[in-house]
Amino acid sequence: xxxxxxxxxxxxxxAGGAGFALRQVRAEEKSGRAIYPVAVPIYxxxxxxxxxxxxxDAGLDCKLIQGGSGVKTREIIASSQxxxxxxxxxxPMQLANHGRAGxxxxxxDTRSGSVMFIIRKDLWDQGITTLEKLTEWKRPDGRKPIVSxxxxxxxxxxxxxxxxxxxxxxxxxxxxxxGNVDTMLGSLKSKQVDVLVSSLSLLNESQQQGWGTxxxxxxxxxxxxxxxxxxxxxxxxxxxxxxIDKDPPKMQAYVTALWRAAQWIKTHSPDExxxxxxxxxxxxxxxxxxxxxxxxxxxxxxxxVIDAASFARGEKVWFxxxxxxxxxxIAEVVAPDFAQAARKAYPG
Numbered sequence: 001x002x003x004x005x006x007x008x009x010x011x012x013x014x015a016g017g018a019g020f021a022l023r024q025v026r027a028e029e030k031s032g033r034a035i036y037p038v039a040v041p042i043y044x045x046x047x048x049x050x051x052x053x054x055x056x057d058a059g060l061d062c063k064l065i066q067g068g069s070g071v072k073t074r075e076i077i078a079s080s081q082x083x084x085x086x087x088x089x090x091x092p093m094q095l096a097n098h099g100r101a102g103x104x105x106x107x108x109d110t111r112s113g114s115v116m117f118i119i120r121k122d123l124w125d126q127g128i129t130t131l132e133k134l135t136e137w138k139r140p141d142g143r144k145p146i147v148s149x150x151x152x153x154x155x156x157x158x159x160x161x162x163x164x165x166x167x168x169x170x171x172x173x174x175x176x177x178x179g180n181v182d183t184m185l186g187s188l189k190s191k192q193v194d195v196l197v198s199s200l201s202l203l204n205e206s207q208q209q210g211w212g213t214x215x216x217x218x219x220x221x222x223x224x225x226x227x228x229x230x231x232x233x234x235x236x237x238x239x240x241x242x243x244i245d246k247d248p249p250k251m252q253a254y255v256t257a258l259w260r261a262a263q264w265i266k267t268h269s270p271d272e273x274x275x276x277x278x279x280x281x282x283x284x285x286x287x288x289x290x291x292x293x294x295x296x297x298x299x300x301x302x303x304x305v306i307d308a309a310s311f312a313r314g315e316k317v318w319f320x321x322x323x324x325x326x327x328x329x330i331a332e333v334v335a336p337d338f339a340q341a342a343r344k345a346y347p348g
Contacts, residue, residue: 029061030250035082037070038150038180039281040199041292042235043086045108047277049261057260058253064280069179070154077102077239084239084254088155090318092238093325096333101241103335105255106342107233107301108262110310113292114156114199115163115218117147118206120191124213131164131216134195135172144174148184148193151177153323155235160197162317163218166227170322181283188212200295201281204288219295232314233306244335252338259304259342266302266348270294302348304339306330 032055036043046064049055055062065082067073074091076082078100085091086108095102119128128134134145149157152175164170173195178187185202187193189211196202196212200219206212217223237258244251265273270293274286281289311330319327 029056029059030247030253032060032062032084032250032254033065033082034062034254035065035067035073035076035085037067037073037087037154039066039283040114040181040201041274041277041281041289041296042109042113042199043280044265044273044277044293044296045237045258045261046086047280048264048273049257051276051279052261052264054257054260054264055254058257060250060253060257062254062257066180069151069177071151071177077243080240080243083243083250084237084258086237087235088158089233089236089238089314090153090158090323090325092236092240093318093328093333094153094323095238095240096328097326102238102333103241103244104233104236104238104306104333105251105335106237106258106262106304106339107306108235108237109233109296109299110231110301111219111221111224111228111299112155112159112234113219113296113299114197115159116198116200116203116214117160117216117218118188118196118198118203118212119215120188120194121206121211121213122191123194124215129215131167131169134215135169139194144172145194146192147173147175147195147197148178148187149175149197150179150184156197156199158317158323159234160218161322162320163216163227165320165322185209185211185283199292201284201288201292204291205284208285208288219299228317229313231310232317233301233310234314252341255338256342256345259339260346262300262302262304263346263348265297265300270297273297304343304348306334306336 070087073085077085092102178184188196270290273293274290
């Protein structure tokens with residue numbers, strides 16, 4: 001059995017008591033590439049599937065590749081340079097709208113964990129303590145406040161813009177994409193942006209460094225239910241139909257490995273999960289990552305099912321002018337068979 005050791009132990013993997021099954025040696029492994037946007041815990045199911053050996057158990061020699069943003073991840077999957085991506089459910093919908101037959105394979109959550117509006121600490125100290133006050137404020141050059149997301153059209157942009165639209169505030173700010181964790185935090189620190197929309201780990205990091213503080217928490221269950229109405233698939237593992245058609249057993253191997261990773265996360269503590277994924281999330285502190293993992297476990301989808309009701313709740317967010325996504329039915333974008341087979345093989 002393989003144990004997860006933190007980077008403080010030189011990331012050395014040793015034998016002994018981690019609770020993972022002995023990895024079966026495969027005579028022939030299929031090579032593959034799984035793509036994730038940026039190095040934050042929200043994409044932990046891919047990281048755990050790799051570190052726990054679930055990809056190898058499924059017969060995959062899988063490399064994890066950081067795309068750099070949700071949009072770039074989508075482009076990599078569309079071009080068949082990657083087999084499976086993880087990101088907002090709107091990415092496979094965008095692909096479907098553009099003739100690439102995007103398919104949602106497995107949902108990972110029931111509400112967004114990355115819609116925290118983090119404001120520059122100096123602006124908060126000036127009394128800008130609400131979204132309304134933010135939109136009334138002007139930058140020194142007279143421009144509207146700048147709100148940063150990892151990528152325009154990505155998860156935190158889709159959901160944060162919906163909140164702002166319902167409040168009548170979306171047009172009163174300038175939205176920009178600032179990329180990965182380092183550049184997002186750097187843009188806040190250097191005051192190039194006024195608000196950063198991201199997750200708990202980046203909020204914690206910016207608070208510890210004195211750069212930012214929480215302005216509005218769109219991940220809070222009460223706020224989410226007020227504006228969204230309940231459970232909605234937000235993040236998912238996705239691919240395109242041509243990749244499925246090329247090798248269905250390979251796609252089943254991916255989904256089975258990712259399903260097993262989700263079940264492992266369900267039964268382990270945030271500290272244990274952090275130990276597992278630490279090599280992938282080194283840009284933020286361990287304490288920040290543990291906090292975010294704790295929050296993610298509260299919103300995670302451990303059933304792997306997108307039902308008609310949750311899909312219907314998401315339609316008002318996905319199919320609107322901001323996203324430019326033409327309405328799709330659940331049957332047109334969700335491919336449930338692989339998840340169903342994984343659940344039968346490894347009951348949750």
